[in-house]
Amino acid sequence: MMEWTDRHCRYFLRLLSPAAVLYTEMVTTGAILHGDRTRFLDFDPAEHPLVLQLGGSDPRELAECARWGARWGYDAINLNCGCPSDRVQSGRFGACLMANPNHVAELVAAMTDGAEGVPVTVKCRIGIEPAPLPARDEYDYLGDFVRKLAERGASTIVLHARNAVLAGLSPKENREIPPLRHEFGYRLKRDFPDLAIILNGGIATLAEAREHLARVDGVMLGRVAYHDPYRLAEIDAALSGVAPPSRHDVVERMLPFIEARMIDGAPLKAITRHMLGLFQGMPGARRWRRILSEDAHRPGLGPELVRQAAMAVPRELDAVAA
Numbered sequence: 001m002m003e004w005t006d007r008h009c010r011y012f013l014r015l016l017s018p019a020a021v022l023y024t025e026m027v028t029t030g031a032i033l034h035g036d037r038t039r040f041l042d043f044d045p046a047e048h049p050l051v052l053q054l055g056g057s058d059p060r061e062l063a064e065c066a067r068w069g070a071r072w073g074y075d076a077i078n079l080n081c082g083c084p085s086d087r088v089q090s091g092r093f094g095a096c097l098m099a100n101p102n103h104v105a106e107l108v109a110a111m112t113d114g115a116e117g118v119p120v121t122v123k124c125r126i127g128i129e130p131a132p133l134p135a136r137d138e139y140d141y142l143g144d145f146v147r148k149l150a151e152r153g154a155s156t157i158v159l160h161a162r163n164a165v166l167a168g169l170s171p172k173e174n175r176e177i178p179p180l181r182h183e184f185g186y187r188l189k190r191d192f193p194d195l196a197i198i199l200n201g202g203i204a205t206l207a208e209a210r211e212h213l214a215r216v217d218g219v220m221l222g223r224v225a226y227h228d229p230y231r232l233a234e235i236d237a238a239l240s241g242v243a244p245p246s247r248h249d250v251v252e253r254m255l256p257f258i259e260a261r262m263i264d265g266a267p268l269k270a271i272t273r274h275m276l277g278l279f280q281g282m283p284g285a286r287r288w289r290r291i292l293s294e295d296a297h298r299p300g301l302g303p304e305l306v307r308q309a310a311m312a313v314p315r316e317l318d319a320v321a322a
Contacts, residue, residue, distance in 0.1 A: 076120070156195065
């Protein structure tokens, strides 16, 4: 989720979910090799377990970036073969890589060499349209693709269970229009029992997560965890058997982080924009959002504004909801 799951967002989500594996936004190889490496790679130790998600198509560049990620302390390095946006396609990476499985296998091998023992994983779609082979929706192409990646070192496949349409659909439409085929993930797990298979796409509730977890190793939540982040806390708590934190407790635990990041130069609004959905569906949620949206950019304000905004939601209602 480019420009969404930055370090501020991830720290916030970690307070809601102690167990979830967090992913960075997709970072291009060029950004790491030629840009502000610290900006793109730094994270708070509390974010672990944390995966660095890379976008690129050159094996040497990906190997070098995997090496940087491993030495920076990431728990895994992920190659994105699932993003269908025009911008990503123009760089010849993302979902369009699925048209050449042998090349992706070379990329995985290079990353595995560079990662120095840190696991290398791949996020992909079930296929692409237009398809490189006539049987564009068939499982055989995906199975062959995954087999080649596993042979070259991939330890985990994160499967967005839709095709990626490379022309004619926006990224939003690509998340909604191609039909979901979760059964492809189930078949991958049966055919590759030694691979970790993580299922993504259309998963929004605890019941759905439980249903898939009976057949695969994990599920990935995307935009639902961003727009309604407390749902992540509830699902995490239900699966782990530990009570979720209250929303107000999460706010209080964010305040020292906000203060520290602002001392380092981060604008308040860059942090609070990720917190707008915290009180989703509760009385006072609109005022919470309005205060943060309208005032977080004003100079001289800091953590006290966030505490003030949280007062719009009665704490006793939060306790009942939690």
